[in-house]
Amino acid sequence: MAVCRRVNAEGISVSLDSLGESVTVEAEARAAADVYHRVLDAIEAGGLKANVSLKLTQMGMDIRPELAEEIVAGVVEHAGRVSSFVRIDMESSDYTDATVAMTERLHARFPGSVGTVLQAYLYRTDKDAERLLGQGIRIRLCKGAYKEPASVAFPRKQDVDANYVKLMKRMATSGVFCGIATHDEKIVDEMLRFVRQNGVARDAFEFQMLYGVRRDLQRKLAKAGFGVRVYVPFGNAWYPYFMRRLAERPANLIFLAKNMLRR
Secondary structure, eight states: OHHHHHHHHTTOEEEEEEOOOOOOOHHHHHHHHHHHHHHHHHHHHHTOSEEEEEOGGGGTTTTOHHHHHHHHHHHHHHHHHTTOOEEEOOOOGGGHHHHHHHHHHHHHHSTTSEEEEEETTBTTHHHHHHHHHTTTOOEEEEOOOSOOOTTTBOOSHHHHHHHHHHHHHHHHTSSSOEEEEOOOHHHHHHHHHHHHHHTOOGGGEEEEEETTSSHHHHHHHHHTTOEEEEEEEESTTHHHHHHHHHHHOTHHHHHHHHHTTOO
């Protein structure tokens, strides 16, 4: 909450993520959800500009999909009650169908209180984006952090980047408020050009980045009047999360190393 207040003071919003995934015990899944209920209450009590992000495997997806949906529905209902929002994070492509489908069902029950994440490196994302945008479901667009086979994902970075740019422009002009999640300054600059050239309102979307990474760019965009949201992970499960990300995509380590010296 202290981080939230500091970031909000700079005109930047927050997405809070209590780290954890691949839960195999129901009690742990329910305990993870309880953290989110307390966070949502704290956001409301503090008048903070923040919402929450969670993973389905943290909520018991690998135990029983029905259990995960019951638990997540409770969090989404709570978020709607306090005028907040739940982002269902996307995991590996093994979970894409289930994540999209559950987001659709929960959006039908709690309109405007839930959205999900799509990954530009998957071939299927173009169709998934159209499907979700058609229902008014908010999307966070990212490049993708999991190691995927060439049968389901673009293996070349330039193809991922090209798909990302195409998708972000579609989302910015869709009428659905979406998050453009990238630290890639070339892509950010392309989005700024697109906005200027096409008269896209600055509040039609928001840029999203990781807490502490490219703070200079975050502040620059916020001062220019664009919405910016930083992703703030917390909790005891940070080590396996961090190590798995580095093991799956060594490029993440290079990315972090490059940005350690940038403020």
